[in-house]
Amino acid sequence: MATIKILGSCSGTEPMPERHHTSIVLTASDRNYFFDAGENCSYSSHLSKVDLTKTRAVFISHTHYDHIGGLMGLFWVIRKISGFYKRPVADGEIKLFIPDVAAWEHILGALKLTEGDFKCSFDITADTPKFGQFYKDENLTVSAFESHHLAPAEDGHCRSFSYRIETAEKSIVFSGDIKNMDDLLAPVGDGCDLLLCETGHHTVKDVCDFAETHNVKHLVFVHHGREILGNHPTVNEAINNCQIPVDISFDGFTLDI
Numbered sequence: 018m019a020t021i022k023i024l025g026s027c028s029g030t031e032p033m034p035e036r037h038h039t040s041i042v043l044t045a046s047d048r049n050y051f052f053d054a055g056e057n058c059s060y061s062s063h064l065s066k067v068d069l070t071k072t073r074a075v076f077i078s079h080t081h082y083d084h085i086g087g088l089m090g091l092f093w094v095i096r097k098i099s100g101f102y103k104r105p106v107a108d109g110e111i112k113l114f115i116p117d118v119a120a121w122e123h124i125l126g127a128l129k130l131t132e133g134d135f136k137c138s139f140d141i142t143a144d145t146p147k148f149g150q151f152y153k154d155e156n157l158t159v160s161a162f163e164s165h166h167l168a169p170a171e172d173g174h175c176r177s178f179s180y181r182i183e184t185a186e187k188s189i190v191f192s193g194d195i196k197n198m199d200d201l202l203a204p205v206g207d208g209c210d211l212l213l214c215e216t217g218h219h220t221v222k223d224v225c226d227f228a229e230t231h232n233v234k235h236l237v238f239v240h241h242g243r244e245i246l247g248n249h250p251t252v253n254e255a256i257n258n259c260q261i262p263v264d265i266s267f268d269g270f271t272l273d274i
Contacts, residue, residue, distance in 0.1 A: 019045035025055035028217030029083030038083040045156040056086035059094035078193025079177040106139035165196035208232025215240035222255035
């Protein structure tokens, strides 16, 4: 069994009470996999007893601040815990998949201006996601699909992804930020057990309509826009009319999968 914990459930708004920017951690067989790294992800994960030294990979959907604002802190805290408590990072390496590696290089440059030149007892390898299945280990596989939330870079490389995660038991789609519902057609495919979908750029009804007509078994809203944040009456109306289970996540929301 694996567990998903929502570390941050807010879109890129100004600070909101009890909500932080988007970050999700999936834990399977004593290993952690982060999907996006909003500004509070290291704080929230550590204080909720996630063992950060068991982190194996970090997957970034795109490099907007509300999705990478905590990336510097995440690696800083992992280094701190590993060194202070003499607990080595479990695999000796953490893989980072980020659409623009240059963003990570700038973050790493800033980290090297902190204590100890940020010398670590573990390796950090950064690469860009590749279309289709690009990551596989004994716990899960991850496939990347283009999202049109951001236009391609001048050299043509994709700058925004949705991810499909397959564990032994479940299929999960993390939307990242999407331009429209059509961006979910490829990652959802013939269906999925769980769709983690943003509402920062879409109405709740649009997402519900898509999910119930594309063989999604369970819908969880993440990266909330102002419709959810403002408790607009359209939210309950859309959820009550939806034919599949729907949850509105909050910081600390946990789901066994």
